[in-house]
Amino acid sequence: MSVPVAETKTGAARVGIGGPVGSGKTALVEQLIPRFAKRRTRLAVITNDLVTKEDAERLQKSGLIDPERVVAVEAGACPHTVIREDPTLNLDAAEMLELRFAPLDLVLLESGGDNLASTFSLELVDYWMFVIDVAGGGDIPRKRGPGVLQSDVLIINKSDLAPHVGVDLEQMIREAEAVRGGKPVVVTNCRTGEGIDRVVEYIAHDVLFDG
Amino acid sequence: MPGAPMVEQDDLLLSLQMADSAFPSGGFAFSWGLETLKADGHVCDGGGVYAFAHAQLRWRWASSDRVFLRRAADLEALDALVALDREVEAMTLAKEMRDGSCRSGRALLRAHAALGSRDVAQYRKAIAEGRALGHLPVAQAVAWRAAGMTADAMEAVSAYTLVAGIGQAAVRLALMGPLEAQVMLTRLRPEISRLLAQALPDQPHAFVPMAEIAVMRHETGDARLFAN
Numbered sequence: 001m002s003v004p005v006a007e008t009k010t011g012a013a014r015v016g017i018g019g020p021v022g023s024g025k026t027a028l029v030e031q032l033i034p035r036f037a038k039r040r041t042r043l044a045v046i047t048n049d050l051v052t053k054e055d056a057e058r059l060q061k062s063g064l065i066d067p068e069r070v071v072a073v074e075a076g077a078c079p080h081t082v083i084r085e086d087p088t089l090n091l092d093a094a095e096m097l098e099l100r101f102a103p104l105d106l107v108l109l110e111s112g113g114d115n116l117a118s119t120f121s122l123e124l125v126d127y128w129m130f131v132i133d134v135a136g137g138g139d140i141p142r143k144r145g146p147g148v149l150q151s152d153v154l155i156i157n158k159s160d161l162a163p164h165v166g167v168d169l170e171q172m173i174r175e176a177e178a179v180r181g182g183k184p185v186v187v188t189n190c191r192t193g194e195g196i197d198r199v200v201e202y203i204a205h206d207v208l209f210d211g
Numbered sequence: 212m213p214g215a216p217m218v219e220q221d222d223l224l225l226s227l228q229m230a231d232s233a234f235p236s237g238g239f240a241f242s243w244g245l246e247t248l249k250a251d252g253h254v255c256d257g258g259g260v261y262a263f264a265h266a267q268l269r270w271r272w273a274s275s276d277r278v279f280l281r282r283a284a285d286l287e288a289l290d291a292l293v294a295l296d297r298e299v300e301a302m303t304l305a306k307e308m309r310d311g312s313c314r315s316g317r318a319l320l321r322a323h324a325a326l327g328s329r330d331v332a333q334y335r336k337a338i339a340e341g342r343a344l345g346h347l348p349v350a351q352a353v354a355w356r357a358a359g360m361t362a363d364a365m366e367a368v369s370a371y372t373l374v375a376g377i378g379q380a381a382v383r384l385a386l387m388g389p390l391e392a393q394v395m396l397t398r399l400r401p402e403i404s405r406l407l408a409q410a411l412p413d414q415p416h417a418f419v420p421m422a423e424i425a426v427m428r429h430e431t432g433d434a435r436l437f438a439n
Contacts, residue, residue: 051436074438076240077383086235088318089438095321099339 012044012104013207014094016083016120016128018147021113023133024157026055027190028199029110033064035200041208042105044069044097046090048082050112069101079112080119087124105208116145127207129199133158138167141176148176153184153202160189225360230368232375237318241311242380242437243267244425249384250434253421257387261395264377266419268399272373273406275302275417276348280369283352284362292349293337299346302415305426307439309346314438316350328357363407370403380437 017025029045036043045065047056049072056072059065073093075082082090094107109125111118120128130151132140135158141148148154154176162169169187176185184202188195204210228234245263248254254263279299286292303309317338323331334353337343348369355365378392387395426439 049435051434053435074240074435076242076380076438077436078239081239085233086237086239088235088321089237089240089314091321092237092314092317095339 011098011102012042012094012107013127014107014109014125015203015207016109016111016125017131018083018111018118018120018128018151019113019131019155020115020133020136021050023113023131023136024155024188024190025110025113025131026058028129028131028155028157028188028196029059029108030062030064031190031193031196032108032200032203033059033062035196036106037065039200039204039210041210042101042103044094044101044104044107045071046093046097046107046109047072048075048079048090048110048112050075050077050079050114055110069097071097075112079114080117083109083111083124084119084121087121090124106203116140116143116147119146119150127152127203129153129155131155131157134162134167134169134172135165138162138169138172141172141179144179149179151183152206153186153199154180155186155188155195155199157188157190159187159194160192222361222364225358226364226368229355229358229360230371230375232372232379235318235322237315238372238376239379240438241315241376242384243308243311243377243439244419244422244429245377245380245386246384246434246437246439247425247429247432248421249386250432251425251428253425254386257381257391257395260377260381260386261398263422264374264395264399265402267377267422268370268374268402268406271417271419271422272370273409274412275415276369276373277366277406278412278415279346279348280352280365281362281411283349284356284365286352289333289337292334292353293343296343296346296349299348300344302417303346305423307426307429308423311426311439312347313345316345316347319347319350319354320345323354323357326358328354330357366407367403370407374399374403383436 019025045059049055053072056070059070060067071093073089098104128151130147186195186198283292283295320331320335324335331354338345351369378395381387382389382392429439
């Protein structure tokens with residue numbers, strides 16, 4: 001039995017992007033932005049930079065999106081807390097973006113990057129993706145971290161590096177699919193864009209109910 | 212408290228819930244200058260954190276935030292609350308102090324919105340419309356009055372959460388461990404009680420120049436674990 005919360009969420013859909021440091025979350029966002037722009041999806045981005053504003057500034061300077069639509073929310077050295085135990089600062093940032101840029105269809109929320117234990121609260125996002133990369137180790141899926149198990153989409157990035165880091169990519173994919181019980185696993189190369197269209201399709205279908 | 216009237220127990224439980232660091236209010240992301248004071252070498256250890264916390268309590272919270280909180284707690288009319296909110300804005304010098312106060316105030320109100328208060332919803336609407344700003348002392352008064360707290364309890368929780376938050380920030384900045392932070396809180400509790408017993412100043416005023424300069428320097432600093 002769930003306890004009813006008085007104020008329910010309305011407005012833009014929110015999609016969280018989590019995963020370990022360096023797995024390619026910002027690169028994924030950089031690939032998603034132009035694809036959603038092409039679909040005329042009205043977009044804003046929140047980043048939870050851990051120490052610097054580097055991720056937010058990278059997106060703001062990229063030319064891919066109006067820099068005013070990219071907002072950095074500091075996590076006070078608590079990247080899990082700001083997306084899970086206490087997401088009120090991220091909720092506030094999303095509400096401020098919606099007020100400023102209404103109407104908005106989609107807010108992407110990039111986590112600060114920490115470890116395999118991070119998960120998004122569904123009070124903050126409607127849907128979330130977890131990005132791991134092959135250079136982080138082929139054994140990550142079978143470690144069954146909450147991010148790997150619970151995310152709506154698991155993204156295995158940097159597919160091109162597998163042979164260079166001794167990872168059997170096919171085995172990694174099989175193990176990911178097995179531990180996730182059939183929930184989506186998408187292999188990507190966020191530098192070249194390989195696999196990104198499939199990620200967009202999942203968001204468009206499952207979240208935006210568009211296509 | 213065995214045998215205590217039900218009302219007292221309810222009030223105690225309410226204050227415990229509101230003061231709990233697990234209550235989502237965004238407070239964990241603010242260091243109120245401590246991050247930069249450490250980066251600049253002015254605060255290096257638990258003794259420095261204690262001095263910082265004491266100054267924040269004595270020369271900012273007790274003389275300014277407490278005054279605004281109490282005034283807001285006595286106001287019912289929305290226009291009057293908005294005017295007070297604007298006064299806090301005018302009296303807060305450093306940009307990241309103003310931003311931090313508004314962001315943490317809005318985050319607190321966001322959490323309280325989930326508890327279903329009409330007054331909280333009305334104030335959040337005033338913020339969304341650009342009339343109000345959501346400065347923390349005013350937000351605390353609006354949220355906590357809606358929750359059923361007395362003004363005295365509001366003051367105690369406001370002071371306590373400020374100092375506890377500084378302790379938590381200090382732990383994450385590796386300035387002290389969590390046990391030392393509890394020792395600091397234990398030493399500061401009598402000071403909080405003493406300040407709560409004092410008469411309210413006639414006019415709000417604050418003077419924590421090193422912390423304020425640190426908050427200003429934080430705007431252009433490289434390291435940003437915290438929002439201020």
